[in-house]
Amino acid sequence: MQTSxxxxxxxxxxxxxxxxxxxxxxxxxxxxxxxxxxxxxxxFLFRTDHWVASDVAADPAEYPLLWLDGIELDGEDHxxxxxxxxxxxxxxxxxxxxxxxxxxxxxxxxxxxLVLAHPTWMGNSQDDxxxxxxxxxxxxxxxxxxxxxxxxxxxxxxxxxxxxxxTLGLAVDDAHIRPEHPGWNGGWIMINAxxxxxxxxxxxxxxxxxxxxxGPEFSTIECDGTQVTVETSPVQFARLVGPGWSGxxxxxxxxxxxxxxxxxxxxxxxxxxxxxxxxxxxxAWTNPLLRKNSDDTASxx
Numbered sequence: 454m455q456t457s458x459x460x461x462x463x464x465x466x467x468x469x470x471x472x473x474x475x476x477x478x479x480x481x482x483x484x485x486x487x488x489x490x491x492x493x494x495x496x497f498l499f500r501t502d503h504w505v506a507s508d509v510a511a512d513p514a515e516y517p518l519l520w521l522d523g524i525e526l527d528g529e530d531h532x533x534x535x536x537x538x539x540x541x542x543x544x545x546x547x548x549x550x551x552x553x554x555x556x557x558x559x560x561x562x563x564x565x566x567l568v569l570a571h572p573t574w575m576g577n578s579q580d581d582x583x584x585x586x587x588x589x590x591x592x593x594x595x596x597x598x599x600x601x602x603x604x605x606x607x608x609x610x611x612x613x614x615x616x617x618x619x620t621l622g623l624a625v626d627d628a629h630i631r632p633e634h635p636g637w638n639g640g641w642i643m644i645n646a647x648x649x650x651x652x653x654x655x656x657x658x659x660x661x662x663x664x665x666x667x668g669p670e671f672s673t674i675e676c677d678g679t680q681v682t683v684e685t686s687p688v689q690f691a692r693l694v695g696p697g698w699s700g701x702x703x704x705x706x707x708x709x710x711x712x713x714x715x716x717x718x719x720x721x722x723x724x725x726x727x728x729x730x731x732x733x734x735x736x737a738w739t740n741p742l743l744r745k746n747s748d749d750t751a752s753x754x
Contacts, residue, residue, distance in 0.1 A: 477502035480631030528553035589621035595639030624665035668735030
């Protein structure tokens with residue numbers, strides 16, 4: 454049985470799940486990053502330095518937003534395919550010496566939420582993307598778009614959805630914030646949760662009760678299993694995205710902007726998610742609207 458993924462009765466909280474500090478190859482300290490992002494309206498951030506497992510609980514400093522633990526792994530698997538994998542959650546005992554696959558397995562065993570990072574920039578294949586059953590993929594990576602125009606990975610996400618219909622999609626910064634690597638605040642997620650706490654953020658992330666954005670906003674997402682209705686910031690287009698060529702749309706190149714849309718979800722679609730686009734071409738998107746009704750929705754991130 455499938456039920457709606459979304460409960461938007463809580464509050465929206467803005468966050469980023471991929472960035473780098475001076476602990477690895479970033480140009481700013483945690484304090485500097487927190488001040489920048491809090492000033493841009495963010496409520497939470499994950500620490501995802503390369504091969505540096507964070508320990509937020511051991512950091513005595515006070516910050517203007519909520520920090521959560523994570524790590525980014527990189528390397529080759531047994532077949533020579535190269536990956537970057539963001540692991541969200543508190544992990545320990547990971548090192549380059551153990552190799553990428555063993556480190557991913559160890560992170561997953563500790564309850565981490567595994568994200569396939571910037572697969573277009575990496576040149577990953579379809580088999581690469583589906584080989585390890587990732588929880589999510591970076592559908593948009595802001596820094597990779599700036600670096601060489603390879604920040605868009607929606608094709609990968611859709612291929613992954615064809616095989617694993619509950620794969621989640623993320624917009625991230627992957628910020629390094631160095632003079633030669635300046636991009637930030639270009640892609641983020643908005644979780645819906647009853648409160649801003651580590652437990653609530655991790656639960657919303659694991660459940661997919663968030664949307665991703667490069668600008669537009671969803672204010673409500675209501676789905677009864679067969680119909681979805683959303684209220685949004687003013688946008689030019691709203692699209693219900695399904696498998697292959699399947700899709701529905703509202704809006705036009707001329708006329709007034711939309712602030713709400715309703716779609717019927719075809720019962721034969723393996724997955725469906727919503728995408729909105731504003732007059733500047735910036736997009737926001739939901740996760741797959743329906744999910745299996747099972748006990749695996751518990752937070753493990």
